[in-house]
Amino acid sequence: MELRHLRYFTVLAEELHFGRAAARLHMAQPPLSQRIRDLERELGVQLFDRGPRQVQLTEAGALLLEHSRRVLESAESAQEAMRRLLPGKNGVVRVGIPPDTMPVTLRTMLHEFAERAPDVLVDLHELTTDEQLAALREGTLDAAMVRHPCDVSGLDSSPIARRPLGVLLPTEHPFAGPEPVRLRDLNGQPLVIFPRAMAPMLYDHLLSICRAEGFRPGAIRHARNPHFVHGLVLSSRGVHFNEPPPGEPRAGLTWCPLEDSPLSWRTSVVWVSRRRHAAIDALAAAAASGLAAAGHHAEVPPAAS
Known part of the structure; x- marks a missing residue:
């Protein structure tokens, strides 16, 4: 039958x-x-x-x-x-994306993926790095765009793309201007940063670099919503590290580069190796184009000694 x-x-x-x-x-x-x-x-x-x-x-x-x-x-x-296990023709690929992904990254990635895999649908999920890694290991995501450092043991990764961070300041701040800001010159000022639970290893890594560069925050305030972050900075409740905003910063705010670019977003697409498929490869390539459109550059591995 x-x-x-x-x-x-x-x-x-x-x-x-x-x-x-x-x-x-x-x-x-x-x-x-x-x-x-x-x-x-x-x-x-x-x-x-x-x-x-x-x-x-x-x-x-x-x-x-x-x-x-x-x-x-x-x-x-x-x-x-x-179809979900092995995305292919008429299939679906489930992808995790960080909450603060730049619009140009998302637009470029989706446009290029549609060209590379026109028969595969993209099911996007806005998740933090740790949420993405958990979902990937549980099998509810096929691929994840994560920020490093993070626990990628047992996972495969595309090349890491790097984007230097600057500092967001209220326009009346003494260091708000075109010149790069040294981290140590911010020492003692409060810091607005994402909650540690979103990406514990990245959180600790950023604060470790700040301490090594001479910046010890006088206080730490946590915020994940961009509007809340901007409100805190506007109210002089802290400085905030992030990549350059698309277009002009919000009125009353100034984005300044950091001297020697000590802080950066380091981003890649990761997946479980046994679930790799042509659609995952297409997604990783499209994500690399999306990150490049937002100013990320492929990270050069250190030379072997």
Whole structure:
């Protein structure tokens, strides 16, 4: 018994009319009649009473309908599960994205991915780095765009792209201007930074660099929403490190580069190696283009000693 025969039977059982059923199935009526006769012959029962003006289910047909619907639903669920496991033609690739991803990165990535894999849909999830890594290992994501350093043990990664960070200051701040700011000159000022739970290793790494460069915050205030971050900086409640804003900064704010670029976002796409597929490769390449469009550059590995 083939699944397509069960589908023909189910549609006819729902329509109780050969002409309408054939139209739903996008086939001619004689082949449909023949497939139903083949199915009855295979099962050894009559599934329909065929009258001159109407078609009715027999008792055997009603019983088969209960089972056929469950079989077809299970088959559809299995197909969807396989598409998610190995994204491909008419498949879906589930991707994690950091909450503060630049619009140009997202636009470029999605546009290029659509060109590279036109038959694959992208299911985007806005998640922090640690949330993405957990979802990746649980199998609810196929790929994740994460910030380093983070725990990528057991995962494969695309090349890391680097974007130097600057400091966001209120325009009346004494260091707000075109000249690069030294981290040590900010020593003692409060810092506005993302909550540690979002990316613990990155959080600790950034603060470690700040201390090494002579900047010890007088206080630390946590914020993840950009509007809240900007409000805190505008209110002189802290300085904030981030990449250059797209376009002009919000009124009352000034973005300044940091001398020698000690802080940076280091970003890559990661995935579970055994789940790698052509769609993952296409996604990683598209993400690299998206990051490059926002000013990220491929990180040069240190030379071997």
